[in-house]
Amino acid sequence: ADQFYAERLFSKSEIFDLLEEVGFISIRDHGNLTSHSTREHDLGMMENRMFLTARAPRKVKTDKKQAPKFTKFTVLMGDPTIPDPVKRNGQFNEEDFTTIDKLTQALEEIGDYEFEYLNTHATLQQTIRDKRPEFVMNLCDEGFNNDAFMELHVPALLEMYHIPYTGAGPACLGLCYNKSMVRAIAASLDIPVPLETYFNPADQSATIPSIFPAIVKPNYGDSSIGITQNAVVHTPEQLINYMEELREVLPGRPVLIQEFLSGAEYSVGIIGNPGLTTTVLPVLEVDYSGLDPELPKILGYESKWHPDSPYWTEIKYHEAKLTEEQRRKILDYANLLFERLECRDYARVDFRMDARGEIKLLEMNPNPGWCWDGKMNYMAGFAGMRYSDMLKLILDAAAERESLAVQNRVLVGA
Template sequence: MTDETHTDEPPDSRRKGKHQKRTLGPVPDLEEHVKSDWWKGIFNRLYLKTDGDVVDDQQITRSEIDRITRVLHLQPDEKVLDLCCGQGRHTLELARRGYSAEGLDQSHYLIQRARSTAKKEGMQVRFREGDARRLPYRADTYDAVLVLGNSFGYFDSVEEDLRILMELRRVLKPWGRVLLDVADGEYLKDHFQPRSWEWIDPAMFVCRERSLSLDGQRLISREVITDVDRGVVADQFYAERLYTAENLRQLLERAGFSGITFHDIATESRRNQDLGMMERRHIVTAVLRKEWSTTKVRGGERAKHVAVLLGDPTRPDALKPSCVFDDDDFYTIDQMKAALRELKGYRFTYLCKHDTMIQDLAKLKGKVDYVLNLCDEGFNNDPRRELHVPALLEMLGIPYTGSGPQSLAFCYDKSLVRGVAKEMGIPVPDACFITPGDRTYDAGMKLPAIVKPNTGDSSYGITQKSVANTLEDLADVINSLRATVGYDHSLLVEEFLTGKDISVGIIGNPSGYCTVLPITEEDYSALPPELPRLCGYEAKWLPDSPYWKIVSRPANLPEETEKVVVRCCLALFERLECRDYCRFDWRLDEHGNPKLLEVNPNPGWCWDGHLAKMAKYAGISYSGMLGQILKAAEERFGMEQETGAREAGKESLPLDITRETA
């Protein structure tokens, strides 16, 4: 570290015979000589000499970035802020690896060094000067913020350090991560060196004194830097707060962070002499759970006001493994909110409290343009009441996206969909319908067969144990499924098809533009050979299951098969009164003939769901997919189309097929 009272000397200062710096000599109390803003002028050329063995070594930097990217699980498309970036060594290394990173530091000298290095390497990396307590960035900008090199704890009070964390909270996105590289205060209190000296290059050495502050909460340091030819060139004092692991945890929690984890780090140094505050450190990571900030639409264009209806995270949800909303659910919701924020010309209000949903919607009538219905959990998180939500919106006279209550009622009943499809000449598997009261039944089909609830959602009740290979197996599977879903539910026994498992997604409406997304198929190659090939409850909800390894890929189908499947999907889309978006699940038999399994008129809208994957294969982002759904509904409503109204979802349309009729 270097002194705030001394800046870099001109290159020719030695030739001009400039007088050497004066030293204060012995002082009885180091703390008396520490200025409250010591950090303003201390980080200059001499800092890179005194601490260069740790903070200016490219090999060490690479090693640290290896650790950081691993600990934070950084993804290439995530935006990273390197706060207190110094000469930009970490920022630049991240940029070299393809990450979107930028840096901020209060030192003019170090920021100029960072910019110079970026320019020499031909990299477009943004570096700014600024105060960490007042960051010059918009809210919800970054996926991760790094505070490295023991750059936390410079201020006189803990409250000022808290201000930094609150600024990080502001600029981080929901589910953003922070990583602090902080001295182990508990260790340093007992192990700091009161006096030391070391050579920092062949012509310069530094002598150090250290003591604890009067309150025992800060380590006071003095450095006297001497040039062998010129004598003393700096005599400087600084102080850093000694945070224990528990102190840091409490401070991060006060700032609203959770998931706080400590990772030990061994300090690397080529000189390996007096490491000072860098001798023993913690890597601390934490996650931020917050709501997205309110956005304002610029310019004179009126923003469309859209209310987004969701499941209720405060209520039980029987379809989820833990029967409650968990971190994955909240992360999914935040990803959706982030995607909607990217759409121009909209503002969104989110409704998820079902106890007051009726009153809340009544108050919004006339104040919102329409509702984006993403409540696929059903009213009060009851899938049997999925149709209640659009029915309520119709009674209130509020337009909404997605299918109406009649369509949801049709498609919730798998046997009913089979009957409609057969009537239309669309192939379906052989099946047997079993009513709740049936105790004897004749499936009348060849085995193996799969047993599934006739009504339901999210593959509930469909697992590896749902496949029966013998009549004895069939009885056991039926009894087991009844015990799981309830004896008052009807069941469907269906021939188990062994060909490709495919899905078709459609966005739009038959009366307007209609987009068929690329067909996907499930890749079961990672499954153990003894497990049945099906994409059921385990594949969607249980990360520890081997079925979690199933991945969706673009389907490789004969052209004629693809045309038949798409033609049938478009016909069903219209016949079942689906609207705006829909997903159809099919399976091929052993001869490659496609047969319809089910129709989902309110398919999963999540960022990693089947529909989003199909859109991605079409070159449409998650945000673009949601934008297309909104535009499909607006076109159906007959809303006035402003100039450029399709821009929100205009990443289309490199699609397989656009609008076919059956």
């Protein structure tokens, strides 16, 4: 009997669009497959196939009657009364207090929640133990006692007292503090990464890599500590000089020498959690066009902590103009890392193109900068949000996650 059927041809981009439209995420193109008939039949259009994978996030069913309603948040921040070695002059400065003022003003605009503030670290453990906050908004990226190495100790303390909190857990923060480990995990996920050489300070001798230009940075750390305009080196002599400088500033810490990525620089902001409500903010691009051409195009220490530096005043940010393929890649990479590193509630992933135009991972940032003039708020602004809208999204994401966790604990207990 004759058989009749209809076919509709789709391009690869159209298939991606269809999958996105019905809710699939982490859509990846693994290339084309060619099939051959063992009976030497003409396979026609079946001979060449596209190999695509995608993930369908689980739909979470919640019992609204049992879901707890969180209304009171304790905002936990760094302690302005004690030294902070990361900040300019080793202390909180005028711009830091301006940041705190703008935060409190924005939180006042959120009508769904009540807020109180906690920043005295000398009595932090006692306060947490005695007051038992309903929910902590953990904005203490300075770390306990303003020690960045002890950033993970803050959520660890909260977990000891079973206090729910916003943002990443201790394991995630500890892992992402180690740049080389994050790079290795990204590479295992087939995410392009820069070439890298790891130097242990205990090594008596080492081979200088031939990757120039290169950027030299400490393996541990955030807030661009140890990354200044001198970190971009073009010769072995410059490399050795900057490594000596790092040994003085950060003694005993391993050093990374990475291929310097000289192309366009992007950031992806994610607010939410896998399988729950998630918002991916518009991709940001760093605009270095106002910077003196003689200066290295990087977001180093000067761009975050020196208000008089051209890195602070001349670098701008705008919404990225990407091809559809570039956008899919960068969002796919960001979502993969968010899940694999077990980020929670919000994170920022930075990428940069190499000289050939390939997008590579720059840095993973759980609990990224929440300040009014930070990248996350810029990206929220591209989406038409106010600062308070972005903060509320983070709080809502944490509350939704914790509500589900409470219900699951109840079900397991039952």
